[in-house]
Amino acid sequence: MDNVSVITTFTLSGLNGTANYRVPLFALTLLCYCVIWLVNVTVIVTIIVDKSLHEPMYIFLCNLCINGLYGTSGFYPKFLIDLLSPTHVISYAGCFLQAFVLYSSAGADFSLLALMAYDRYVAICQPLLYHSVMTKQRICVFVFFAWLMPFFLLFVSSITSTMRLCGSHIPKIYCVNFYIFNLACSVSILSIIIPYFNFTFYFGHAVFVVWTYIYMIKTCLRSKENRSKFMKTCLPHLLTLTVFVVSLLFDVFYMRFGSKDLPQSVQNFMAMEFLLFPPIVNPIIYGFQLTQIRKRIQHFVRINVNNVFSNICDFH
Template identity: 75%
Template sequence: MMDNVSDITMLTLSGLNGTTNYRVTLFTLTLLCYLVIWLVNGIIITTIILDKILHEPMYIFICNLCINGLYGTTGFYPKFLKDLLSSTHVISYAGCLLQGFVLLSSACADFSFLALMAYDRYVAICRPLVYHSVMTKQRVCVFVCFAWLAPLYLVFMSTVTTATRLCGSQIPKIYCVNWLISKLACTASIETIIIPAFNYTFYVAHVFFVVWTYIHIIKSCLTSTENMHQFLQTCVPHLFTLTVFAVSLLFDFLYMRIGSVQLSQSVQNYMAIEFLLFPPIINPLIYGFKLTQIRKRIKNLMCCKG
């Protein structure tokens, strides 16, 4: 057991080096963004939970997507805000593993819920006659539990294999990532390759599944005006959400894997924070404004409070 305990107990996040002159401004903007994330997601979550009319599969998945947005951003923003006001940007080894676990599991859970939402739209548009027999309350509960537990378990296994003796303490980022932690390991292990590879394959399969559902949805919409209206009303927000999330995550993933010394630290930080900034704000806004049922319920809720 002692061989798996690192002699290095503190790690340094070097992504904020060189931001001394505008830390106060950056802190103010970051705090504002974090408060907006809590506000817009909180409104959607509260509206769906309190209104029984919205206790339908699509809205339940949207509610969980917003909850996951709060879960993921909580793993980043409090520590980032603290670092902006501090002259040293360090994090304990255990804290770094925890942050990496939260951020990665949140990103994976986003994929799971977006895939579930695509399946829900597929059944609603392509197989409307069996929708209520397929998307039962019991089955929706199973889907939601799987969408939460699968990412948590897979990322937990990846994090456990990452926890090994370290021979370095510099994380060239503003937050911890399991892949960067594993690069600091004194010795490489086959588990740190196999488990992440399985996880990537598992979630790439989610992408292919979403593509498959939308091929069938679009085919169905081309032959029905009613289906086309439903597509524009419910599928367009989902596609927009999926695109924003995928592009934001892709920027960070490609930079981590490929990298570029020509990019300034500010640009690197922006690429790293994209998936923690845009999806958590845009998701609740797009669903709140685009989906008529949610928009009406939010208005009713505000009017009642007034």
């Protein structure tokens, strides 16, 4: 019998054994998801509303925050439902959709961070050419391809969705292509080539970012002004990049090489890292470190607090 026609749902086993503390975990997860929306929407709205922030660095940051909301929407709603449900299943189509959203979001994050590194490289190493290089048209093209290239992973999903599967058990709290590949009845050459191609493509991003920072550091050592610019704008980007890469690599390396003897709660935490820390930390780092964004947010909060107090006084 063809197993493809039988499998209509996948079972996610990552939450097995968490029955005793699902409600506190649900409340904590919901709080984290609300914080993710709050901090990202605050930065997005601030950048969109304030025309003085319509510059390349802030446009890339705005897209980074939008991507954070896109990626987390592929995980948190389903995870919250699973925390309160006795069974943890996901439909065949839903599993591939979730895997696609998570993978494409991670790819877009990497592309946008690479663009932000390039923006800082031009600003510090070639300041006289900055406005001629980072034109509005070029920024639109950069952002378009930063979003478009990860959607090549849709091709991966279409390949895996046509494979004959001999199982439906995924030992994780969400769907990933790696485990779906492992359920295939036979190994396809495309299922080997495409992941390695994607890895090589994004490894090229990493090499490019390292190259830009080497040149930026060399330039900054020769100028006090450039050192100040580096600390104000490059340090937040470097922290953001580090948080994202470390969080993602923890999950990727554990999934492929890690011991299965680790407690399930530790495995779940490692799986959630890149969906928890970058979406919260990124807007907070930039919101506090970049003076213009911090001032705009403080101004916005001050106005709203004054309005609230004014309304209370008028009421009394």
